[in-house]
Each structure stands twice: as C-alpha cells, then as structure tokens.
Amino acid sequence: MRTLLLLMLMAMLPSAGALELSSRHHPVGVGVPETMKLSEGMKADDQGQLACSTCHGVENLEKRKREDIEEIRRRHADDFLRGGPWKKLDDFCFQCHDEQPYQRLNIHVQLDEQGKPGEENCKYCHREVPDRKHPPKRGDLKLRLPVERICLGCHLNTPHLNAVEHSRKPEEEMRKRMAEAEKTHQIILPLGEQGQVSCVTCHSPHQKGVIDPGHPAGRQVAERPVEDGPDYQPSRWSPIYRADKEARLVELERTLGQPVNLDYRRLVGEVLMRLPAADGSLCRACHQFDD
Numbered sequence: 001m002r003t004l005l006l007l008m009l010m011a012m013l014p015s016a017g018a019l020e021l022s023s024r025h026h027p028v029g030v031g032v033p034e035t036m037k038l039s040e041g042m043k044a045d046d047q048g049q050l051a052c053s054t055c056h057g058v059e060n061l062e063k064r065k066r067e068d069i070e071e072i073r074r075r076h077a078d079d080f081l082r083g084g085p086w087k088k089l090d091d092f093c094f095q096c097h098d099e100q101p102y103q104r105l106n107i108h109v110q111l112d113e114q115g116k117p118g119e120e121n122c123k124y125c126h127r128e129v130p131d132r133k134h135p136p137k138r139g140d141l142k143l144r145l146p147v148e149r150i151c152l153g154c155h156l157n158t159p160h161l162n163a164v165e166h167s168r169k170p171e172e173e174m175r176k177r178m179a180e181a182e183k184t185h186q187i188i189l190p191l192g193e194q195g196q197v198s199c200v201t202c203h204s205p206h207q208k209g210v211i212d213p214g215h216p217a218g219r220q221v222a223e224r225p226v227e228d229g230p231d232y233q234p235s236r237w238s239p240i241y242r243a244d245k246e247a248r249l250v251e252l253e254r255t256l257g258q259p260v261n262l263d264y265r266r267l268v269g270e271v272l273m274r275l276p277a278a279d280g281s282l283c284r285a286c287h288q289f290d291d
C-alpha cells in the first residue's frame, strides 16, 4: 500500500498555466466498478466515472493554476480530499477501496497484548529465535539474509530520500564519531557485511521491548505504536523543498529506474529508530554539522 502511495504522491512537475496531473496521480475518468461502494459525499460523474469532484471538494479544480494549488490546499484543509483532513492517506483510499487486500503483515508488531513476543514473526528474519535476555553475538544471530539485504524483500531500497546514498562505508573519521555515539547513547549502529551503512544502522527491526531495554540493541525511539508508523505534518517549506530537490530527484530516478519518495514533510512522531531524527541526534551520530 505504502508503495502505491509513494508512487502516487510523487510531486508533480511544476508547469505554468493549465493544471496538468502527474503520471503518478490517481487515475481519473475511469469507471467505478459496481462492486465498489463510494462513501457518503463522493459521487461519480454522469457516466459513472471518477471526476475531480469525486475526491476533491474544490470547484473547478481542473481549471485552477498550478501556482495556486498550495494556497487552495491550505484553504481547503477539510475537503481538498473529501472528508478530510486525513491523518493517514490510506484511510482516504479505503473510502472506496477494500482495506483487506492491501493490508500487509507488519512483522515489526512483535509483542502480544501480554507483552510476549510471537515467535513466528522472528522467523521471517532469524532462522532460530535468538535469546532476548542474553542476545547472542552478532555472528551467531542466524539471519536468513545478510543484514544489508534482509529488509529488501518487503521494502524498496528507496523507502525514502537518501536511503540509497547512505549505503556507503563511512570514512575513518565518521566511524570514530559513531563509536563515540554508541558509547554516549548506549546504542548500537550496526553496519553491513562490507562495513556499509544499511537500514538497521538507523532502524531497529524490533518492536520496543522485544530486546531488553538495558541492552544497547534494545534502546530505541518509540514515540508511536509500531502499528501506526511514523507521523508527519505537512511542512510549510514543502514547495521550496520540492523545487530544490526536483533536479536531483529526477536524476536519481533515472539512475535507479524507479520512482523515489520525496520526504518534504516534517517528522513529528518516530518509531523503530535507534536515535531520534527530528532533533538531529541520529544524524549527528555520524555527521558533523558546522554551526
């Protein structure tokens, strides 16, 4: 589901004059199947097809100018997408689409209501369930795939901007800073088999509480339930951020041959992170920023 969203939410290329929709925008002018029930307030057009007004509560949106869209969105916070504002875009999609087929098993939900781990989930990644109280040495974890590849069956290697650029081996200087951060924050920042930054360098694959919180591998940020994922707020700077990144992004997409998500929103709730990113702590574990 997320992948679909990411594909669709890619910023549209700016263009002067009439409103052009990005190729990633939701299809318009397609028939609504009989089996699909639209929620109240949403109507197909005379031909039973999706029109702009089916989803958007803005009159003549198709005739508006590109440069006015941000302002229109701000003024129509409630009905730019009908029934909004939507905290999670998925919920808007489920006004028409069935939720079930899109649900993927979130294997990071690992504790039951009693706080006990369900072992089936562990086995997606571990051939044998490791001892949580006395974690084995890294070489004895019996992971099904090397750490740097274990997330990629379910996630793209481009889950967000800058993930790909990060799969590099840190220089000596940075490795020293990482070792210091591991000590100061009592965390781990595990690298891939060739010493490169990988998903688990920044993310913990485990729900908080699976690994003893007194153990460095068990220390992590969990500001939200893992089921909910991280939370973002639209950023005031989004148009600027997008314009700034557009050229690099197009280039990156060409290189990768696949679309890349644009992170132009402000992070307000984090989960599965080894250190908080919103306040820069995570970044500073590796990077030194000049004031």
Ligand code: HEC
Binding pocket: 009, 011, 012, 019, 021, 025, 026, 027, 028, 050, 051, 052, 053, 054, 055, 056, 061, 062, 063, 069, 081, 089
């Ligand atoms: C099936 C629902 C649906 C229909 C029909 C639809 N849209 Fe959208 N539209 C969306 C969603 C979802 C978004 C993404 C909203 C977001 O980013 O929060 C969106 C975003 C947009 C945006 C903002 C994106 C941007 O980058 O500026 C514009 C403009 C837009 N739609 C115009 C239109 C127009 C014009 C039509 C008719 C030709 C149309 N839409 C029909 C669902 C729809």
Ligand code: HEC
Binding pocket: 004, 005, 008, 026, 027, 030, 031, 032, 033, 036, 038, 042, 050, 054, 055, 089, 090, 092, 093, 094, 095, 096, 097
């Ligand atoms: C107003 C109802 C409505 C809403 C809201 C809606 N869709 Fe759709 N969607 C449709 C219809 C109708 C079709 C075309 C018929 C079909 O494929 O079932 C469709 C088709 C699709 C397709 C298939 C496109 C293709 O080219 O085959 C995807 C993917 C999709 N929607 C995703 C989404 C996502 C993601 C959202 C939320 C951002 C969303 N839809 C919101 C009605 C809706």
Ligand code: HEC
Binding pocket: 107, 108, 110, 117, 118, 119, 121, 122, 123, 124, 125, 126, 129, 130, 131, 132, 133, 134, 135, 136, 141, 143, 147, 150, 188, 190, 200, 204, 205, 206, 210, 211, 217
């Ligand atoms: C999505 C894949 C994934 C799942 C699911 C998963 N693990 Fe892990 N686990 C890893 C990876 C990768 C590492 C090595 C990096 C690290 O320590 O975080 C690891 C490390 C560990 C460690 C050693 C921590 C350390 O470094 O000292 C323990 C203990 C562990 N897992 C237990 C579990 C248990 C128990 C479950 C099920 C409740 C589970 N894991 C589910 C991927 C996973």
Ligand code: HEC
Binding pocket: 001, 002, 104, 105, 106, 107, 108, 124, 150, 151, 152, 153, 154, 155, 199, 200, 203, 204, 205, 225, 226, 227, 228, 229, 230, 271, 272
């Ligand atoms: C078996 C499939 C699977 C594997 C393997 C997997 N994930 Fe996930 N992950 C999911 C699903 C499903 C979600 C829920 C959101 C979604 O649908 O994208 C998710 C969500 C996340 C989130 C967002 C937080 C949240 O709770 O929604 C992060 C971060 C994440 N995964 C990191 C990782 C990392 C790091 C690895 C590798 C160690 C990994 N994942 C391996 C299926 C998987």
Ligand code: HEC
Binding pocket: 151, 152, 155, 156, 157, 158, 159, 160, 163, 166, 197, 198, 199, 200, 201, 202, 203, 229, 230, 267, 269, 270, 271, 272, 273, 277
């Ligand atoms: C340099 C650090 C870093 C690396 C490397 C990294 N991420 Fe992330 N990731 C983040 C931050 C920061 C967030 C947003 C905060 C959060 O999830 O709480 C995030 C968010 C996510 C989300 C949630 C997106 C959403 O909006 O729901 C997923 C899924 C994810 N990462 C998967 C991955 C995978 C898979 C990899 C490896 C291919 C990876 N990340 C590599 C820092 C990183």
Ligand code: HEC
Binding pocket: 162, 165, 166, 168, 169, 170, 171, 178, 189, 197, 201, 202, 277, 282, 283, 284, 285, 286, 287
């Ligand atoms: C685990 C260490 C680590 C963490 C944590 C980390 N980075 Fe990086 N970052 C790297 C490495 C390694 C590179 C590759 C280039 C280099 O050596 O400088 C890189 C490169 C970058 C680049 C340049 C990408 C390009 O275009 O080449 C940016 C921008 C960046 N990081 C920002 C961030 C931000 C923002 C955060 C916090 C959310 C963050 N990094 C967290 C290690 C890290």
